[in-house]
Amino acid sequence: xxxxxxxxxSGHIEVRDLDxxxxxxxxxxxxxxxxxxDVRPGEFVSLIGxxxxxxxxxxxxxxxxxxADGGVLTLDGRPITGPGSDRGVVFQQYSxxxxxxxxxxxxxxxxxxxxxxxxxxxxxxxxxxxxxxxxFENHFPAQLSxxxxxxxxxxxxxxxxxxxxxxxxxxxxxxSQTRSVMQEIxxxxxxxxxxxxxxxxxxxxxxxxxxxRIYVMTARPxxxxxxxxxxxxxxxxxxxxxxxxxxxxxxxxxxxxREESLAAMGGELRGGGYAGLSTEIGPEGVAHVL
Amino acid sequence: xxxxxRHPMTPPPAAxxxxxxxxxxxPRLEAIEGGAAARPGPVAPFSLxxxxxxxxxxxxxxxxxxxxxxxxxxxxxxxxxxxYIRFGNIPTPADVWRSILDVTHSTKYAVNIGISVRRVxxxxxxxxxxxxxxxxxxxxxxIFRSLALPAMELFxxxxxxxxVPMAIMLWPNNEVSISFITFLGAFFPILLNTIHxxxxxxxxxxxxxxSLGAKEKDVILYVxxxxxxxxxxxxxAVGMGVAWVSLIAAEMISGQFGIGYFTWEAYSLIxxxxxALGMITIGVLGLVCSKAIDMxxxxxxxxxxxxxxxxx
Numbered sequence: 314x315x316x317x318x319x320x321x322x323s324g325h326i327e328v329r330d331l332d333x334x335x336x337x338x339x340x341x342x343x344x345x346x347x348x349x350x351d352v353r354p355g356e357f358v359s360l361i362g363x364x365x366x367x368x369x370x371x372x373x374x375x376x377x378x379x380x381a382d383g384g385v386l387t388l389d390g391r392p393i394t395g396p397g398s399d400r401g402v403v404f405q406q407y408s409x410x411x412x413x414x415x416x417x418x419x420x421x422x423x424x425x426x427x428x429x430x431x432x433x434x435x436x437x438x439x440x441x442x443x444x445x446x447x448x449f450e451n452h453f454p455a456q457l458s459x460x461x462x463x464x465x466x467x468x469x470x471x472x473x474x475x476x477x478x479x480x481x482x483x484x485x486x487x488x489s490q491t492r493s494v495m496q497e498i499x500x501x502x503x504x505x506x507x508x509x510x511x512x513x514x515x516x517x518x519x520x521x522x523x524x525x526r527i528y529v530m531t532a533r534p535x536x537x538x539x540x541x542x543x544x545x546x547x548x549x550x551x552x553x554x555x556x557x558x559x560x561x562x563x564x565x566x567x568x569x570x571r572e573e574s575l576a577a578m579g580g581e582l583r584g585g586g587y588a589g590l591s592t593e594i595g596p597e598g599v600a601h602v603l
Numbered sequence: 604x605x606x607x608x609r610h611p612m613t614p615p616p617a618a619x620x621x622x623x624x625x626x627x628x629x630p631r632l633e634a635i636e637g638g639a640a641a642r643p644g645p646v647a648p649f650s651l652x653x654x655x656x657x658x659x660x661x662x663x664x665x666x667x668x669x670x671x672x673x674x675x676x677x678x679x680x681x682x683x684x685x686x687y688i689r690f691g692n693i694p695t696p697a698d699v700w701r702s703i704l705d706v707t708h709s710t711k712y713a714v715n716i717g718i719s720v721r722r723v724x725x726x727x728x729x730x731x732x733x734x735x736x737x738x739x740x741x742x743x744x745x746i747f748r749s750l751a752l753p754a755m756e757l758f759x760x761x762x763x764x765x766x767v768p769m770a771i772m773l774w775p776n777n778e779v780s781i782s783f784i785t786f787l788g789a790f791f792p793i794l795l796n797t798i799h800x801x802x803x804x805x806x807x808x809x810x811x812x813x814s815l816g817a818k819e820k821d822v823i824l825y826v827x828x829x830x831x832x833x834x835x836x837x838x839x840a841v842g843m844g845v846a847w848v849s850l851i852a853a854e855m856i857s858g859q860f861g862i863g864y865f866t867w868e869a870y871s872l873i874x875x876x877x878x879a880l881g882m883i884t885i886g887v888l889g890l891v892c893s894k895a896i897d898m899x900x901x902x903x904x905x906x907x908x909x910x911x912x913x914x915x
Contacts, residue, residue, distance in 0.1 A: 398816035408811040412829040422815035453906040
C-alpha cells in the first residue's frame with residue numbers, strides 16, 4: 314500500500330493559540346482556550362483529558378467541521394478551512410453508510426475523487442484484504458459486529474490516502490476484549506503506513522500503548538496541561554503493557570488526569586447548585602486531600 | 604452386538620464403533636440442535652403457537668375469517684335482515700358473482716378501471732416527484748423552509764376533495780382536474796414524510812461524507828436521499844392510499860368514467876350488485892397499489908431487511 318506519507322514527509326498539523334467557543338442555551342461556552350500543539354509527519358499523538366474538556370471540539374476543528382474564534386490551524390503550512398480528504402476521520406459512533414455495502418463504503422472517498430469504477434474496486438479490495446475484511450465486502454454494515462464496523466471505518470478513512478488520520482475515541486463503544494485487539498491492529502497498521510495520527514481518548518493505557526506523544530488537556534476550558542513523550546520502543550506489542558515502565562507511565566498520567574477530572578467535577582458541583590460544598594472543598598483542595 | 608441388544612430402541616450409527624456413551628450422548632446433541640420438539644418418541648402435545656407459525660395454521664385461520672364474512676353477508680342478504688341497518692336492497696354474494704361474470708363480457712368495466720388507474724398514476728407520480736424534490740429542499744435548506752413552509756401550512760388542512768369545484772374551474776378539462784385532485788391527496792403525506800426523513804439523517808454521516816471529499820450534490824445524492832428513503836416510502840404508501848380516496852370521491856362527484864363513477868352510476872341505475880362489484884374492485888386496486896409500493900421499498904432498501912429487529 315503506497316501513501317503519500319511514505320514518499321514525502323507530509324502531514325504536519327500545527328495548532329497555535331486556538332480558541333473555540335460555542336453557544337449553548339444562550340450562554341457562550343469556552344470549549345478550548347489558547348491551545349497549541351503539533352502532530353509531526355508520521356507521528357502518533359494522543360489527546361487525553363477528562364470528559365467534556367474540549368478534546369472532540371479540538372478534533373472537529375482540525376477536521377474542518379467547526380470553525381475557531383482565534384488562532385492558527387494549518388496542515389503542512391496551509392490553513393484548514395473545511396473538511397477534506399487530506400484528513401481521514403474515524404468517528405466515535407459508527408458512521409458507515411447503512412445503505413452501502415462494506416466495499417461501497419470504502420470506495421466512497423475514491424468515487425468522490427472521480428477514480429474510475431474498476432480501479433476503485435480493486436483498491437478497495439486490496440485495503441479490505443489487508444484488514445482481513447475481504448470476505449465481508451458485500452455485507453451491509455448492519456451485518457457486522459461493532460469491531461468490524463470500526464475496522465471498516467478506519468479502512469474507509471485510509472482509502473483516499475490521507476496525510477493524517479483523526480480518530481475521535483474510535484474504540485470507545487467497544488467491549489474491552491475487542492478494544493485491545495483493535496489497538497493492536499491499529500498499531501500494526503500505523504507501523505506499516507507511518508502516517509500522522511491525532512488520536513482522542515480518555516483511556517490512559519490505550520493512549521500510552523499507541524502513542525509517541527500524549528497531550529494532557531485540562532478541564533473546560535480545555536488547555537494543554539502536559540506534553541508527555543512515550544519512551545516505549547516500536548513496534549509495540551501487548552506484553553509491553555505488563556512492564557514496570559508502562560505501569561509507571563500509567564501512574565503519572567493517572568495522577569495528572571485525576572486532578573483534572575476532579576476539577577471538572579468540582580466545576581459541575583459548583584454549577585449544579587452545590588455552592589456550599591464547593592466553597593468548602595474547592596477543586597484544588599479535593600485533589601490535595603485525596 | 605451385546606450393546607445393541609440391550610438398547611434396541613437406540614441403535615448406534617453403523618459407522619461408529621459400539622461405545623457405552625453413545626445412547627447417553629445422542630439425546631443431549633438433539634437438545635442442542637433441535638430442541639425438545641425434535642426428539643423422536645411420543646408425539647409432542649398440540650401447540651397453538653407452533654401451529655400458527657407453521658404457515659398452515661395461518662392459512663386456515665385466514666380462509667376461515669374470509670369465509671365468516673361471506674357467510675354473514677349471505678345470511679343477512681338471503682333473509683333480508685332488518686334491525687336498524689337494512690339488508691333489504693343489498694345484493695347477495697351470488698348476485699355479485701353473476702355481475703362479475705356479466706361484466707367481463709363488456710369493455711365498459713375494463714375501460715373504467717383503466718381510466719381510474721391512469722388518473723391515479725398521473726396524480727401519484729406527479730406528487731411523488733414534486734413532493735420528494737420539494738421535501739429534500741425544504742428539509743435541507745433553511746431558506747426553502749422559511750419560504751415554502753408557511754404557504755404549505757395554509758393549504759395542508761384543506762382536504763383534496765374540497766378542491767373539486769375549484770379544480771374544475773382551474774383546469775381545462777375534467778381529466779386534468781381529477782388527476783390534480785389525486786395529486787393533491789398524495790402530495791402532502793409525501794412532502795411531510797420526506798421533510799421528516801431529511802431531518803432525521805444522522806449528522807455523523809454528513810460529516811463522514813464531507814471528510815471523504817463529498818460536495819453538496821454528492822451529499823444530497825448519496826447520503827441525504829438514501830437516509831431519508833425509509834420515511835419517503837412511508838410517505839408514498841400513505842400518499843397512495845389518500846390518492847385513491849381522493850380519486851374515488853372526485854369521480855363520484857364530477858366524474859365521467861372511472862371506477863368511482865361506475866360505482867355511483869350503479870346506484871343511480873339501481874343495479875345494486877354493481878355497487879358491491881365497484882367497491883370490491885376499488886379495494887383490490889388499492890391493495891395491488893399498496894403491495895406494489897411495498898415491493899418497491901424492499902427492492903430499493905435491501906439494507907433494511909438486515910437490520911436488527913426486522914421481523915421476518
